[in-house]
Amino acid sequence: MLFRVDPTSTVPLGDQxxxxxxxxxxxxxxxxxxxxxxxxxxxxxxxxxxxxxxxxYQRLREEGLIxxxxxRGAAITAGASPQRARLLERVREVVADARDLGMTxxxxxxxxxxxxxx
Amino acid sequence: MTSKNxxxxxxxxxxxxxxxxxxxxxYAAVEDRxxxxxxxxxxxxxxxxxxxSLGAYLLFTLPSLLxxxxxxxxxxxxxxxxxxxxxxxxxGGFAVAAFLGYLLVAVLFVNVDGPEGGPADGLPLWHxxxxxxxxxxxxxxGALLSRSAPLPEDPRRPGPATRERILLADGEVAAWxxxxxxxxxxxxxxxxxxAGVTAGREQSWFIGVPLILFALVTGTFxxxxxxxxxxxxxxSGLLPRPRVRVPLERMExxxxxxxxALAEYGGWGYRIRPERSGVITRSGEAIVVSLTSGxxxxxxxxxxxxxAALLNTLLDRQRAGR
Numbered sequence: 004m005l006f007r008v009d010p011t012s013t014v015p016l017g018d019q020x021x022x023x024x025x026x027x028x029x030x031x032x033x034x035x036x037x038x039x040x041x042x043x044x045x046x047x048x049x050x051x052x053x054x055x056x057x058x059x060y061q062r063l064r065e066e067g068l069i070x071x072x073x074x075r076g077a078a079i080t081a082g083a084s085p086q087r088a089r090l091l092e093r094v095r096e097v098v099a100d101a102r103d104l105g106m107t108x109x110x111x112x113x114x115x116x117x118x119x120x121x
Numbered sequence: 122m123t124s125k126n127x128x129x130x131x132x133x134x135x136x137x138x139x140x141x142x143x144x145x146x147x148y149a150a151v152e153d154r155x156x157x158x159x160x161x162x163x164x165x166x167x168x169x170x171x172x173x174s175l176g177a178y179l180l181f182t183l184p185s186l187l188x189x190x191x192x193x194x195x196x197x198x199x200x201x202x203x204x205x206x207x208x209x210x211x212x213g214g215f216a217v218a219a220f221l222g223y224l225l226v227a228v229l230f231v232n233v234d235g236p237e238g239g240p241a242d243g244l245p246l247w248h249x250x251x252x253x254x255x256x257x258x259x260x261x262x263g264a265l266l267s268r269s270a271p272l273p274e275d276p277r278r279p280g281p282a283t284r285e286r287i288l289l290a291d292g293e294v295a296a297w298x299x300x301x302x303x304x305x306x307x308x309x310x311x312x313x314x315x316a317g318v319t320a321g322r323e324q325s326w327f328i329g330v331p332l333i334l335f336a337l338v339t340g341t342f343x344x345x346x347x348x349x350x351x352x353x354x355x356x357s358g359l360l361p362r363p364r365v366r367v368p369l370e371r372m373e374x375x376x377x378x379x380x381x382a383l384a385e386y387g388g389w390g391y392r393i394r395p396e397r398s399g400v401i402t403r404s405g406e407a408i409v410v411s412l413t414s415g416x417x418x419x420x421x422x423x424x425x426x427x428x429a430a431l432l433n434t435l436l437d438r439q440r441a442g443r
Contacts, residue, residue, distance in 0.1 A: 048296035048350035
């Protein structure tokens, strides 16, 4: 799995790490059950703080792409399909676009809810 | 299997079949003069200390040539040997077949007309020297014959390797990692541990303890992880140490290509050979790094193309002084 972070970018480093994993799942280069590198090792590889890596992993866990087990590290979940990863990417784009348009959280949620009810 | 391959397989099995044929012919010649009970095992001085019935000897000992012949044929098919390794392999087969074939029949002959119709008292030691001489002669003959059969092509010389790069923005940092677990590693550790404990209890803990320590070190490498990053190529186990790391400074270029564990590295595990070393868990795709020292370092790993591409990208960047 290829991890890449650009310290000059405005995107937080933890999010960039999460994006690397999401992209790998979307492209199908990692399969469910595959383990992610230990946070400490990845932090040393990329030259970032270990908490930054853990923030990225936490984010992936909230998205349901990885599971974190104490002492066993992080692994891709059984439900992490390329389709799901691509859907997550699109959700992020929608949220970013809505923010650019100056929409409030409620306005965006209403739009999504209307689409769901339709 | 191609016809070319078939020739080499036949050549690998040939000496064993020949030895069996000669032994059976010689046996038929002396069959009537053999006792029912043969001396088949001899101590260091050549005196007989082990006995077997004639029937059992024929049933269990001579077929060992067939088993070895099948083993040699199997390696010829699956081993992927080439070049000098193949010549040694064929020559070695002839030597083993001659040595074994000679001794098997020598045992029969010393028992011919044994004292009072019983087994022989011993095996004159010059038979060992004669067997070794026969092995050397046959080995040389095998090596010569192997020149006549077409050599298998060297799998290490593929076409021009494609060396891709990964596009990185200025200042962007990248790392690539992949696990290389092998199913046999935990088995090997358990076997080593068992051997260590057994050796310690039965023989001496001076043998057992080093074996157990070796098993534990191997154990930390049960699920190794390969990392490519700004520090180079690293293979690490469960613990931070021990690990194998090749820094970027020592690399020329990285390739992704298939390697053959047996033919190129002589086996599996952490291999060190005259021209190359590597962490080899299987035959198949690998990151192969050409080092500035002229040697090669290989790691068998899935998605090796991405790992090699990142290594080349990092090497470019380092040479550009960034």
